[in-house]
Amino acid sequence: MTEQSGQGPALDNLSTESRVFPPSAAFTEAANVGESAYAEADADREAFWAEQASRLSWDTEWSQVLDWTNAPFAKWFVGGRLNVAVNCADRHVEAGHGERVAIHWVGEPGDSRTITYAELTREVCRTANALASLGLVAGDRVAIQMPMLPEAIFAMLACARLGLVHSVVFGGFSSAALRSRIDDAQARVLITSDGQYRRGKPAPMKDNTDEATAHTPSIEHVVVVRRTGSDVRWTEGRDLWWDELVGGQSDVHEAEAFDAEHPLFILYTSGTTGRPKGIQHTSGGYLTQAAYTHHAVFDLKPEQDVYWCTADIGWITGHTYIVYGPLANGATQVVYEGTPNTPHEGRHWEIIQQHGVTIYYTAPTLIRTFMKWGAEIPGRYDLTSLRVLGSVGEPINPEAWIWYRETIGAGSTPIVDTWWQTETGAIMISPLPGVTATKPGSAQRPLPGISAKVVNDAGVEVPHGSGGYLVLDQPWPSMLRGIWGDEERFRDTYWSRYAEQGFYFAGDGAKYDADGDVWLLGRVDDVMNVSGHRISTTEVESALVSHPTVAEAAVVGATDATTGQGIVAFVILRGSATADASTAKTLRDHVAAEIGPIAKPRQILVVNELPKTRSGKIMRRLLRDVAENREVGDTTTLADSTVMDLISSGLKSSA
Numbered sequence: 001m002t003e004q005s006g007q008g009p010a011l012d013n014l015s016t017e018s019r020v021f022p023p024s025a026a027f028t029e030a031a032n033v034g035e036s037a038y039a040e041a042d043a044d045r046e047a048f049w050a051e052q053a054s055r056l057s058w059d060t061e062w063s064q065v066l067d068w069t070n071a072p073f074a075k076w077f078v079g080g081r082l083n084v085a086v087n088c089a090d091r092h093v094e095a096g097h098g099e100r101v102a103i104h105w106v107g108e109p110g111d112s113r114t115i116t117y118a119e120l121t122r123e124v125c126r127t128a129n130a131l132a133s134l135g136l137v138a139g140d141r142v143a144i145q146m147p148m149l150p151e152a153i154f155a156m157l158a159c160a161r162l163g164l165v166h167s168v169v170f171g172g173f174s175s176a177a178l179r180s181r182i183d184d185a186q187a188r189v190l191i192t193s194d195g196q197y198r199r200g201k202p203a204p205m206k207d208n209t210d211e212a213t214a215h216t217p218s219i220e221h222v223v224v225v226r227r228t229g230s231d232v233r234w235t236e237g238r239d240l241w242w243d244e245l246v247g248g249q250s251d252v253h254e255a256e257a258f259d260a261e262h263p264l265f266i267l268y269t270s271g272t273t274g275r276p277k278g279i280q281h282t283s284g285g286y287l288t289q290a291a292y293t294h295h296a297v298f299d300l301k302p303e304q305d306v307y308w309c310t311a312d313i314g315w316i317t318g319h320t321y322i323v324y325g326p327l328a329n330g331a332t333q334v335v336y337e338g339t340p341n342t343p344h345e346g347r348h349w350e351i352i353q354q355h356g357v358t359i360y361y362t363a364p365t366l367i368r369t370f371m372k373w374g375a376e377i378p379g380r381y382d383l384t385s386l387r388v389l390g391s392v393g394e395p396i397n398p399e400a401w402i403w404y405r406e407t408i409g410a411g412s413t414p415i416v417d418t419w420w421q422t423e424t425g426a427i428m429i430s431p432l433p434g435v436t437a438t439k440p441g442s443a444q445r446p447l448p449g450i451s452a453k454v455v456n457d458a459g460v461e462v463p464h465g466s467g468g469y470l471v472l473d474q475p476w477p478s479m480l481r482g483i484w485g486d487e488e489r490f491r492d493t494y495w496s497r498y499a500e501q502g503f504y505f506a507g508d509g510a511k512y513d514a515d516g517d518v519w520l521l522g523r524v525d526d527v528m529n530v531s532g533h534r535i536s537t538t539e540v541e542s543a544l545v546s547h548p549t550v551a552e553a554a555v556v557g558a559t560d561a562t563t564g565q566g567i568v569a570f571v572i573l574r575g576s577a578t579a580d581a582s583t584a585k586t587l588r589d590h591v592a593a594e595i596g597p598i599a600k601p602r603q604i605l606v607v608n609e610l611p612k613t614r615s616g617k618i619m620r621r622l623l624r625d626v627a628e629n630r631e632v633g634d635t636t637t638l639a640d641s642t643v644m645d646l647i648s649s650g651l652k653s654s655a
């Protein structure tokens, strides 16, 4: 493989990892999905997905499973019609499970709420009636910026029920980030809350959305959930309290069926340029793969399991594995509002003990944080209910994987390391807990019905034992249907690299081990992965240069023991500006205000020069060497080969 320009962490220990953990005979015996699923799907992929689509309730059967004639724009379950919200709520009540708990909601301050499928259905109907009363019609966009409250889930499902397209914006994103997302999607309504509980304290939320909506003419109404009771500014006529708007509505709503390809949501994610991409997902295929993967990968038994995914609904993991997958499957799940160390570092284990959680799905960055806090903390709780553990968001290092299995999983629970993306909509590569002999650090094998390959620059599959780029060589039901308003960018980003072969380019480096299992090696583009959050280097660079003292900036993701990668910024100040003790803090705060606190650089280094190629491209690879305290690599393509010496010596003298 040619040199990677990428940000991928060097997972050196991966190449020597050889431990294997097969499932117990008892687990295999009772598992939802067995080995035969792979062969069945390989024999007839479309028939396999048609069978999975039959888990859902359709108003009209499809006439064709897949139409790929207009590739890369797929149509799945052509002509089929369904209502996504009915599939996630009403139908479970109709099947006699109205009293089953859908959501054990746990508030950060200790309050809680138990919501059955019958109540969920009524709440979604009320919310749908409320949104319809605002004049919203199928196809309109609704922005949602909210903490992890039940109302966020009601709002998403109410949109789905009405055929409205939701765009959930992570609660930690700044007003500027929210504003650009609202503008791009031309959202008519924004749903938010007065505030949120964060680390034991109420924090404002509506202040942030007010700053955004001061400049978003498309927004007609802002619907505000009361959470913290804090004071908010109020725009008469535009702003509406949720309880007043929704509270008085009927809890009956006749749902209309929508086409399988009706848009369900847009979710913005970072790309290699400063402008986030609005990833578009549709209804029938997305829900089919969300439900199937949740059933297969987590071995969900809706009658017995208590499932908990710790993601935020602002990310794709929250969309697919809190809202759509689990609720389509009639699961009982925990939804937790707050941070893992409020009021103490055992909060997650306390919740698992209290609710008897059986399936726990989290991110490597959090596992590493738990490791830092110490094994004695989970040791104080009864975690014996756990039977499947999941990981998502970034490659998991074998050390964290083993700790997770030993300390949280009593040395016996299968771990499913799930590789997927906002764009793929649902899990693509993962062990199956009743089938796969798992290997710490490897996502291993594409799921039944999914095809992925590791290829070289020419698009030729690499032999076992070698590395290259991960591609998806067959369409899949929950694949993105485009980038909102930008067809060209969709083709360019994902389909141009291997246009001849028609492969989807995932942007990740990967390798096969000797057995042909897949190991993910991190991004190969200028996208960083900080605590499982995708942030583009360009995005942070443009935030930095928007500060009046900054002339130029280069940002790299440096390996970080806890967050996977940490953001390190190299900045050149403008002529008149001089660096002093407060420079780094000022710039870090500026980035937080421009993008959000998650994008704050871990380190800001003021330099006089940046390493560039003759064509003017910043050589981030060299800056990463500096950021990771390594010997600086090959500098022969630099326009000025002395630049790195200047940077390195400048940093040493200022350290």
Ligand code: 6R9
Residues within 6 Å of the ligand: 269, 315, 316, 317, 391, 392, 393, 394, 395, 396, 417, 418, 419, 420, 421, 422, 423, 443, 506, 507, 508, 520, 521, 522, 523, 529, 532, 533, 534
């Ligand atoms: C679901 C989600 C996608 C990027 C992806 C890859 C990284 C996610 C991973 C993983 C290795 C895993 N990634 N899961 N890398 N092993 N199990 O995280 O979506 O936020 O769009 O990020 O995350 O680099 O390309 P998204």
